[in-house]
Amino acid sequence: TKRITVLTLQNIYREKGKIAALTCYDATFAAVLENAGVDILLVGDSLGNVIQGQASTLPVTLDEMIYHVCCVERGTHSVFILADMPFGTFQVSPQEAFRNAVRLMAAGAQMVKVEGGRHMAETIEFLTCRGIPVCAHIGLIPQSVHQLGGYKIQGKTPDGARQLLEDALLLQKAGAAMLVMELIPAALGEEITRSLSIPTIGIGAGAVCSGQVLVLHDMLGISSGTLPRFVKNFMAGADSIQVAVRNYVKAVKTGEFPAHEHMF
Ligand code: KIV
Ligand code: NA
Structure with missing residues (x-):
């Protein structure tokens, strides 16, 4: 089988199917x-x-990210591989972001993910125009935890919600x-999803998203804390x-997950 591509994901989105994503860091879990x-493995x-x-x-x-992308790539042959750009590797300049994204793509990633709102628009445009597809990430952005205060x-708030919607539109543009x-009210997740023409992947963002993602170890019940x-x-x-994992995929595809108790 050939590896699914960004076009496959767009097809699922256009046909109103749901995209099931999970994080993954190694070859054995990747194969499972x-x-x-699972449609997308996020090397988060x-x-x-x-x-x-x-x-x-x-x-x-x-x-470290490159090492784990290589592990996941070796364990698979058809799934889509999305890789996070880690803290400090994409914020300084679009040029530096491109140079670093190249290394993740060379390791086997098919798309890179960057955290941040409208201030990442220039970088996203720079990468996208040069052949690297980018996934944006807004809401709770864990690399900014010290700025967000937890x-x-x-x-x-109405103002916070409006800013996130504007961010989403600018990043799409x-x-x-x-x-x-990540971690936004379900109503806002729905509003953003309905306002965009690219797939949204929610994690704590309600049910009306184009897909869902969870941290693998969390959904397997083995995370501490x-x-x-x-x-x-x-x-x-x-x-x-x-x-x-099959039950997760089914629950995402049917819209059974997330349920009300998983939303805000
Ligand atoms: O690193 C990660 O697992 C992520 C998801 C929470 C979206 O970025
Ligand atoms: Na991440």
């Missing part, structure tokens, strides 16, 4: 997730928390191929990881 029908900088035991994603380096829901929305409300443990009631 691919076989279970959440690997700082999940794999490295860090308190935040800030310490994750580009070399992992709090974003866009709760800049050429973003996809948009991750208290989990955010938007997480569902798919191992509960499943007798294997394969079944849990």
Whole structure:
């Protein structure tokens, strides 16, 4: 089989299907997730928390991201691979962002993800015009945790919501191929999704998104500490990881997940 492309994702979106994404950091899980029908594997900088035991994603380096992209790429042959640009590798200039994105693409990523609102528009346009598809990421952006003052829901005030909608429109205009929305009210996730013509992938952003993503270890119920409300443990009631992931894919595709208790 050939690897699915950005066109496959656009087709799912155009036909009003839902995109099922999960984070993934290694070859073995990557193969399991691919076989279970996951559309996108996000090699997220959440690997700082999940794999490295860090308190935040800030310490994750580009070399570490490249290592994990290579692992996921080797374990798969058809799934779409999205890779996070880690903190500090894309904020300084569009040129530097391009140079660093090239290394993730060379490792096997098919699209890179950058956190941030309208200030990332110039960088997204620079990369997109030069052949690198970009996924934007707004709402709770974990690389800015020290500025946000914690992992709090974003866009709760009318002004905050309006700014996030404007960000989404500006990033789409800049050429973003996809948009991750993290930890925002369900009503805002719906408004942004309906306002855009690119797929939105929600995590704690309600049900009316073009797709959903969760951190793999969270949905398998093996993360330590208290989990955010938007997480569902798919191992509960499943007798294997394969079944849990299949149930996740099914729940996303049918719109069963997220349910009301996973929204804000
Ligand atoms: O790194 C990550 O896991 C992410 C998702 C939470 C969207 O960016
Ligand atoms: Na991330």
